[in-house]
Amino acid sequence: MNITDAAHKTVKDYPGGSEALAVRIGMSAAVLRNKVNPNNNTHHLTLAEASEIMGVTGDDRILHAMAAEHGYTLQKMQADGMASVMGAMLENAAKQGAFAQALQEALSDGLISENEMKAISSAGTAQVEAMINLLARLRAVTGQRGVVA
Numbered sequence: 001m002n003i004t005d006a007a008h009k010t011v012k013d014y015p016g017g018s019e020a021l022a023v024r025i026g027m028s029a030a031v032l033r034n035k036v037n038p039n040n041n042t043h044h045l046t047l048a049e050a051s052e053i054m055g056v057t058g059d060d061r062i063l064h065a066m067a068a069e070h071g072y073t074l075q076k077m078q079a080d081g082m083a084s085v086m087g088a089m090l091e092n093a094a095k096q097g098a099f100a101q102a103l104q105e106a107l108s109d110g111l112i113s114e115n116e117m118k119a120i121s122s123a124g125t126a127q128v129e130a131m132i133n134l135l136a137r138l139r140a141v142t143g144q145r146g147v148v149a
Contacts, residue, residue, distance in 0.1 A: 001061065001065050001068075002065055002069065003062060003065045003066050003069060004036075004038045005038060005065070006061040006062045006064070006065035006066075007035075007036040007045055007050065007053070007061075007062050008036045008037065008038055009061060010036075010053060010054070010057055010059045010061050010062055011032060011033070011036045011053065012036075013059070014057050014059070018032045018033045018036075021053065021056065021057065024056045025049070025052050025053060025056060027049075031043065035049070050062050060074075060076075073125060073128075073129055084137050084140075085134070085137045085138060085141055088130070088133050088134035088137040088138075089134055091130045091133065091134070092127070092130040092131050092133075092134045094130075095123070095126045095127040095129075095130040096127050096130075098123045098126065098127070099120070099123040099124050099126070099127045101123075102116075102119045102120045102122075102123040103120055103123075105119075106119070106120055
């Protein structure tokens with residue numbers, strides 16, 4: 001999904017749509033609709049407006065679309081603490097298992113179809129994201145306490 005479509009869907013999917021969201025961000029509904037209209041070339045969201053919309057809606061599609069457009073994936077940071085480290089470790093293990101299962105299923109007939117490759121790729125990306133989250137949790141705990149117990 002591109003950034004423009006993500007912004008449009010974020011506003012459209014907000015309960016009450018542009019009318020309700022515009023009130024929350026201090027903008028007229030018509031201006032907001034124009035700024036997120038994929039067919040409008042004259043009005044555009046600023047980065048500050050996009051950030052405010054994501055904050056109010058809790059919908060980060062714009063951020064993910066921007067990251068994807070530049071070749072990145074994002075993983076939301078979880079709360080700090082040893083419990084979150086354990087959760088991240090378990091999540092990483094689960095994602096590693098899902099990757100192994102997707103790979104095993106794909107290789108069972110000796111051929112990897114395009115759909116199987118997509119499943120392997122998706123599972124691999126999820127595993128990498130889980131590992132990045134685990135490393136971030138470890139860094140956060142280490143930074144707070146000096147040493148991970």
